[in-house]
Amino acid sequence: MNPASDAYLSEDPLRKPNRERSADSPSSKLRDMPPLRTLAPGRGTQTAAGRKSSPASPLLPLHGGIVYGPVRSRRLGRSLGINLTPANIKLCSFNCTYCQYGWSGTLRHPELIELERWPGPAAVARAVSRALKVLAGRGESIDRLTLAGHGEPTLHPRFPEVVRELIAVRNAHASRVPLAILSNASTLDRSEILETIRRLDERYMKLDAGDAAMLRSVNGAQVPFEQIMAGLQALPDLTVQAMFVRDRTGRVDNTTEMAVIRWVTALQRIKPREVHIYTIDRAPAWPYLQPVSAARLQEIAQRVRQAGIPCTAFGQGRTGGPARS
Numbered sequence: 001m002n003p004a005s006d007a008y009l010s011e012d013p014l015r016k017p018n019r020e021r022s023a024d025s026p027s028s029k030l031r032d033m034p035p036l037r038t039l040a041p042g043r044g045t046q047t048a049a050g051r052k053s054s055p056a057s058p059l060l061p062l063h064g065g066i067v068y069g070p071v072r073s074r075r076l077g078r079s080l081g082i083n084l085t086p087a088n089i090k091l092c093s094f095n096c097t098y099c100q101y102g103w104s105g106t107l108r109h110p111e112l113i114e115l116e117r118w119p120g121p122a123a124v125a126r127a128v129s130r131a132l133k134v135l136a137g138r139g140e141s142i143d144r145l146t147l148a149g150h151g152e153p154t155l156h157p158r159f160p161e162v163v164r165e166l167i168a169v170r171n172a173h174a175s176r177v178p179l180a181i182l183s184n185a186s187t188l189d190r191s192e193i194l195e196t197i198r199r200l201d202e203r204y205m206k207l208d209a210g211d212a213a214m215l216r217s218v219n220g221a222q223v224p225f226e227q228i229m230a231g232l233q234a235l236p237d238l239t240v241q242a243m244f245v246r247d248r249t250g251r252v253d254n255t256t257e258m259a260v261i262r263w264v265t266a267l268q269r270i271k272p273r274e275v276h277i278y279t280i281d282r283a284p285a286w287p288y289l290q291p292v293s294a295a296r297l298q299e300i301a302q303r304v305r306q307a308g309i310p311c312t313a314f315g316q317g318r319t320g321g322p323a324r325s
Contacts, residue, residue: 084147
């Protein structure tokens with residue numbers, strides 16, 4: 001979503017010991033941690049070989065490897081990112097207007113990608129193990145291992161096996177670090193995905209809309225809204241994450257009173273342990289999108305709290321903390 005298409009992590013490979021890195025740090029010397037590529041103007045194009053960007057796009061480049069970071073999240077602290085989608089291919093079941101990696105193009109179905117192009121479970125385990133050993137050798141700590149990347153991580157055709165391998169690696173090298181996922185919840189209708197996500201320590205599931213029309217408008221989703229709702233209701237102990245945006249044309253806006261009422265109603269059905277809300281702070285796929293004010297985010301957060309659900313509004317700024325009224 002991150003997919004995955006969730007959009008909080010950016011490429012920031014390990015490089016020098018004992019130095020804190022921001023989301024704009026230079027490249028890595030580790031083989032599995034690709035160098036930071038030049039950001040670029042325009043969305044570029046994507047084919048089965050991956051997206052080709054022009055030399056100055058404001059969008060983030062796609063990941064060329066499995067492990068990236070650590071980077072600092074507005075919500076999750078210092079995180080080592082894990083990209084499960086094929087290198088340089090944006091593959092997501094959503095096509096979110098606000099995605100910092102750009103549009104998904106036509107590559108929205110995993111069956112279109114040859115199996116050998118996906119990172120195998122053993123390769124994922126080796127990459128993460130190597131990164132954790134490097135960090136430990138440098139005396140550096142992380143707050144989370146996060147399945148995210150430039151697409152929806154649960155689309156991986158061997159997702160349950162990948163998670164089993166990652167749990168073993170985490171237990172061996174960083175037993176106190178939670179293993180988290182950022183997901184758009186589009187695959188929770190599959191029992192094996194639902195059971196696998198339950199095995200993770202933390203589940204951050206996207207829900208930006210309270211009805212099917214808004215889901216299509218904001219997320220470009222073809223997955224039925226009620227399918228997503230059923231999956232979220234079946235998933236215990238989850239955090240809902242929601243991006244609030246509006247655009248200058250009026251085509252996209254999930255901040256209206258009616259949109260917020262419907263979204264809060266959906267939250268009441270899901271009963272999450274907490275809700276995180278935020279707005280864009282990077283260039284989005286749809287260039288007319290605008291960030292929502294901190295005041296409006298606080299108003300929305302208060303609606304959630306009035307419904308009996310803990311909610312934190314995060315303001316703009318890649319390393320900033322919660323927005324306070």
